[in-house]
Amino acid sequence: MTTPLRLMSKLRQMMSGGLAPLGEVIGLVAAEIGAEVCSIYAMRPGDMLELRATHGLNPEAVGQTRLRVGQGIVGLVAASGMLLNLADAQNHPAFAYRPETGEDRYASLLALPVRRAGHTLGVLVVQCEAPRRFGADDVEVLETVAMLLAELLAATGAVDGAEEGFGAALPRQFDAVALAPGIAIGPLIVLGTGRPPRHVLSDDAAAEGERLRLAVAEMRAGLDELIASRLPEGREPREVLEATRLIAADEGWLRRVAEAIEGGLTAEAAVHRVASELRERMRRIADPYLRERLADMEDAALRVLVCLEGQDGEVDELVERSPAGAILFARRLGPAQLLDWHARGIAGVVVEEGSASGHAAIMARALGLPALGGVRGAIDAAEAGDEVVLDADDATLILRPEQEVHVAYLRAIADRDNRIAGFLALRGRPSVSADGTPFRLLINAGLTLEVDQLDKTGAAGIGLFRTEIAMMARGSIPDVAEQQAIYGRVMDAADGRPVRFRTLDLGGDKLLPDAPSQPEENPAMGWRSLRVGLDRPAILRRQLRAMLLAANGRPLSVMFPMVATLAEFRQARGLLYAEAARIRPAPASLQIGTMLEVPALLWALPELMREAHFVSIGSNDLLQFLFAADRGAPGMAGRYDLISAPMLSMLDHVVREAAAAGVPLSLCGEAASRPLEAMVLASLGITELSMSASSVLPVKSVLGAVDLAAFRPVLDRLRANTSGHASLREPVLAWAREQGLAV
Ligand code: PEP
Ligand code: MG
Numbered sequence: 001m002t003t004p005l006r007l008m009s010k011l012r013q014m015m016s017g018g019l020a021p022l023g024e025v026i027g028l029v030a031a032e033i034g035a036e037v038c039s040i041y042a043m044r045p046g047d048m049l050e051l052r053a054t055h056g057l058n059p060e061a062v063g064q065t066r067l068r069v070g071q072g073i074v075g076l077v078a079a080s081g082m083l084l085n086l087a088d089a090q091n092h093p094a095f096a097y098r099p100e101t102g103e104d105r106y107a108s109l110l111a112l113p114v115r116r117a118g119h120t121l122g123v124l125v126v127q128c129e130a131p132r133r134f135g136a137d138d139v140e141v142l143e144t145v146a147m148l149l150a151e152l153l154a155a156t157g158a159v160d161g162a163e164e165g166f167g168a169a170l171p172r173q174f175d176a177v178a179l180a181p182g183i184a185i186g187p188l189i190v191l192g193t194g195r196p197p198r199h200v201l202s203d204d205a206a207a208e209g210e211r212l213r214l215a216v217a218e219m220r221a222g223l224d225e226l227i228a229s230r231l232p233e234g235r236e237p238r239e240v241l242e243a244t245r246l247i248a249a250d251e252g253w254l255r256r257v258a259e260a261i262e263g264g265l266t267a268e269a270a271v272h273r274v275a276s277e278l279r280e281r282m283r284r285i286a287d288p289y290l291r292e293r294l295a296d297m298e299d300a301a302l303r304v305l306v307c308l309e310g311q312d313g314e315v316d317e318l319v320e321r322s323p324a325g326a327i328l329f330a331r332r333l334g335p336a337q338l339l340d341w342h343a344r345g346i347a348g349v350v351v352e353e354g355s356a357s358g359h360a361a362i363m364a365r366a367l368g369l370p371a372l373g374g375v376r377g378a379i380d381a382a383e384a385g386d387e388v389v390l391d392a393d394d395a396t397l398i399l400r401p402e403q404e405v406h407v408a409y410l411r412a413i414a415d416r417d418n419r420i421a422g423f424l425a426l427r428g429r430p431s432v433s434a435d436g437t438p439f440r441l442l443i444n445a446g447l448t449l450e451v452d453q454l455d456k457t458g459a460a461g462i463g464l465f466r467t468e469i470a471m472m473a474r475g476s477i478p479d480v481a482e483q484q485a486i487y488g489r490v491m492d493a494a495d496g497r498p499v500r501f502r503t504l505d506l507g508g509d510k511l512l513p514d515a516p517s518q519p520e521e522n523p524a525m526g527w528r529s530l531r532v533g534l535d536r537p538a539i540l541r542r543q544l545r546a547m548l549l550a551a552n553g554r555p556l557s558v559m560f561p562m563v564a565t566l567a568e569f570r571q572a573r574g575l576l577y578a579e580a581a582r583i584r585p586a587p588a589s590l591q592i593g594t595m596l597e598v599p600a601l602l603w604a605l606p607e608l609m610r611e612a613h614f615v616s617i618g619s620n621d622l623l624q625f626l627f628a629a630d631r632g633a634p635g636m637a638g639r640y641d642l643i644s645a646p647m648l649s650m651l652d653h654v655v656r657e658a659a660a661a662g663v664p665l666s667l668c669g670e671a672a673s674r675p676l677e678a679m680v681l682a683s684l685g686i687t688e689l690s691m692s693a694s695s696v697l698p699v700k701s702v703l704g705a706v707d708l709a710a711f712r713p714v715l716d717r718l719r720a721n722t723s724g725h726a727s728l729r730e731p732v733l734a735w736a737r738e739q740g741l742a743v
Contacts, residue, residue: 004264006032026054029141035056036129037127038054039051039055039056040149042121043078047069048068048069049122051064051101057101057102058101061102064100077113081115087107088108090104090107108129112124121150147200148201173398174375176350176395177372178371180361180367180368180392182370183391186346187326188329188399190330208267212267216304227245250297256274257274260273303337327348330350332352332354333351347390352374371392372390375397387399423697423700424697426701427458429704431704434704434706440460440687441457442460442462442689443459446467446469447469453693457696460498462500463616464502465501471506477504483543484550498555498557500614501558503533503558505561529561551587552585558592559595573592593615596622597625599626602650609658610661613663614666615664616668616690617668617686618669627640644727648680665685675698675701676743679702683712705739707739715728715732
């Protein structure tokens with residue numbers, strides 16, 4: 001019998017009468033893997049680890065030797081959740097010598113976290129005199145032993161330091177990342193990382209393998225049913241769920257589970273083990289795409305666990321306890337899980353590690369479920385049942401709000417609902433200002449399902465379709481046929497309303513197979529966007545071909561991003577004409593325009609206006625380059641302003657050039673989404689604005705109420721008297737408020 005199987009079998013015997021004493025377990029482990037020392041450190045209140053039992057170290061140190069989380073090798077393993085395998089531990093920078101243990105004789109050390117339900121309960125350490133690294137077999141055995149020890153420690157009252165401490169019941173506020181808009185208040189439910197397995201060891205690998213097979217089949221059938229019955233409208237939810245299904249069928253992780261069963265684990269313990277390995281890998285991966293894939297895999301693993309528990313007739317306590325209207329907290333969440341929870345009536349979701357381009361975020365937006373992400377530490381600071389305010393409109397999370405805050409948010413939810421109801425009444429009204437100036441509002445979109453917003457908002461069309469968004473969600477650039485299908489669906493859904501497709505605006509090195517090998521210092525000003533398309537014309541040509549094919553004889557409008565010179569525009573346009581010459585049926589009309597977001601292009605306006613069919617100002621980039629202030633850096637937000645003398649002079653100039661040439665001019669940056677900015681832009685003559693869909697009706701409400709003819713001279717006076725202050729925001733805001741405008 002191999003060491004792992006023999007150890008498992010002996011442990012099983014030892015546990016047959018109930019939980020064995022810690023000392024016996026670690027003595028057996030030391031003997032079986034041939035280590036002189038095996039010790040267990042347990043978590044104590046106050047983030048402290050204490051030597052709880054040892055075989056080989058000085059017994060007097062038990063209960064005496066303590067290390068803070070983060071201190072020494074043991075503390076480092078507890079803090080990082082990662083194992084350390086060291087041939088020469090004493091020379092490791094984190095090594096903290098504790099003379100009372102008598103450990104100075106031992107050179108090599110392997111330390112692993114003991115975790116249960118996502119919490120660290122302690123650290124398991126084995127040591128040897130000989131300087132050697134422990135082998136993969138030893139590591140595997142000890143990982144299983146760590147699972148058993150987690151049960152023993154939980155039974156003997158070890159605590160997770162993170163759950164202790166003062167102020168647990170005080171209100172806490174977190175800044176977050178908004179994943180899907182909306183506000184919700186409700187009791188908290190915490191989605192764990194799977195209940196710890198009740199039985200870890202098995203003596204019948206064949207039976208456990210069969211249980212696994214049945215559970216995997218049930219999990220796959222469940223996913224098929226989800227896809228067939230509960231998906232919200234639109235293509236993306238389907239695509240992300242198909243991705244989960246593919247991953248659920250992936251043989252790689254299932255093989256690892258099967259191997260762990262062969263090694264003597266129950267099916268539950270084996271799935272747990274693989275899921276926690278995935279979790280550990282995810283902690284170390286910075287690439288958001290890979291993290292998403294691992295999260296999908298963990299989603300599948302957790303679904304298998306639920307099926308395994310179902311085989312024992314167990315019911316998921318969380319599902320039983322979860323009230324409708326609750327707010328779900330999860331460290332990570334797959335799109336399929338989110339769909340399940342939505343069906344149970346949750347009011348909102350907080351995904352600690354979620355990002356706006358992640359699958360859970362895409363699904364939450366499609367379901368209209370308020371969602372926040374990027375809130376590190378929130379789960380550890382929360383208790384199930386706590387009241388939570390989730391404000392995705394303000395990217396804020398409040399745990400245990402005070403009574404006044406609670407009441408204020410109830411009012412905010414009611415106001416929001418009323419506002420939305422009021423805005424909806426505006427949908428069919430004409431877009432004309434109080435003084436009779438017509439304006440035209442469009443939406444910015446990037447996913448097919450967002451096209452639904454045209455009907456919901458009454459917008460005139462899509463002024464900016466960011467083609468890179470679907471590719472970022474997908475993780476790669478699809479081939480021509482797939483791209484054609486995406487663009488075709490967008491045009492179908494727009495149903496005759498105009499769509500301006502912008503060619504790929506991928507930034508920096510993201511997702512591109514031909515990314516520069518050196519990371520760039522300033523990716524926003526690096527090899528991005530049209531520069532990539534012109535340097536790698538095959539990528540751009542494929543995209544243009546897909547757009548032409550998708551149009552299939554309908555009118556087509558294409559816009560190039562980040563154009564810096566007239567020559568770049570001509571080159572890109574040349575590629576488009578070359579593709580268009582080969583494709584039949586030709587589009588009914590072909591509009592070719594450019595974004596204006598690089599200041600250099602401002603000095604080519606007369607020629608540009610002669611050659612472009614339309615120009616759309618990308619104020620996000622144009623502002624950042626004009627003021628040399630990073631649009632993504634929160635600390636820079638106060639350093640640039642659209643409502644400022646330099647920006648308004650520049651916009652005036654562009655408006656004049658466009659009017660002289662008779663070229664349609666619009667603006668599609670975030671500024672268009674803000675009613676005050678929209679009012680200023682319309683007064684300058686930029687009356688075609690493309691914005692996020694949620695802003696269309698609020699902007700329409702303000703533009704419909706404002707007397708632009710009265711505002712113009714006010715703005716002129718303010719611009720004439722800037723006295724060195726770049727921003728005119730305050731006086732403009734004061735004027736708008738005097739007029740009773742909802743800015
Ligand atoms: C802009 O820069 O204003 C713009 C609309 O493009 P993006 O935000 O996609 O860079
Ligand atoms: Mg831009």
